[in-house]
């Protein structure tokens with residue numbers, strides 16, 4: 001039996017019905033989060049839920065559930081679905097109302113949906129790294145909002161998939177912003193560089209966690225714009241996201257990154273990150 005959250009309730013998946021005029025379905029008018037689960041425990045759960053609240057506020061929605069209510073609902077869902085290693089996906093839309101671009105009248109309640117999925121850690125990618133391409137960043141100017149509207153991201157990811165690659169690195173003009181579903185870190189002479197947290201990127205929870213870990217462990221970490229040329233000349237490149245953790249990028253547009261193997265700083269970041277997972281969620285099994 002698979003359970004999902006619909007509004008405040010946990011019900012069987014087949015019983016969950018969304019109206020055809022839900023604004024998430026018609027406009028992508030809502031926000032979402034993906035939280036990693038290790039050993040049945042949400043990793044950086046608070047930070048994700050706080051970002052959900054903040055994404056909602058940025059589009060003029062005051063969430064109809066408190067962080068504590070959401071935490072408790074998702075913990076119950078994880079337990080009921082028997083998730084050990086996986087994810088919780090959640091989205092909140094502006095609700096169901098006759099189609100009209102302007103916000104629905106007061107009193108229309110938001111739609112909250114959440115489900116879990118078993119998802120092993122990407123052990124092969126973590127060990128060997130992944131291939132990537134460059135793609136133009138054609139998204140809107142509020143990439144700091146984790147909006148359901150992902151067309152710009154989808155088109156870039158599809159381009160990567162068609163090239164047999166894992167991720168597309170997006171550039172606005174010459175500036176690298178982020179990946180289609182990740183943040184990007186380049187390493188040059190032992191320093192980690194990443195795009196500043198402004199409206200051009202999503203301030204990833206993985207990114208924020210990594211920044212804290214670097215600062216606490218004496219790894220130089222600098223928030224600064226860098227160009228496609230800097231990226232191609234980097235010693236190492238790492239991708240950071242909830243599902244990818246810290247994944248080495250070993251190729252960009254067919255060119256090897258450094259010597260084409262995951263580098264020592266990336267390995268150090270992976271170790272620090274895994275230690276943080278284990279601190280929050282307990283020891284990880286070797287292959288999951």
Ligand code: DCS
Nearest residue numbers: 034180181182183202204205206241242
């Ligand atoms: N940038 C974009 C555009 C993203 O979509 C994501 C995560 C990130 C950065 C990294 O953020 P987190 O570290 O908080 O995950 N995207 C989520 C997604 O859509 N699937 O998995 C993660």
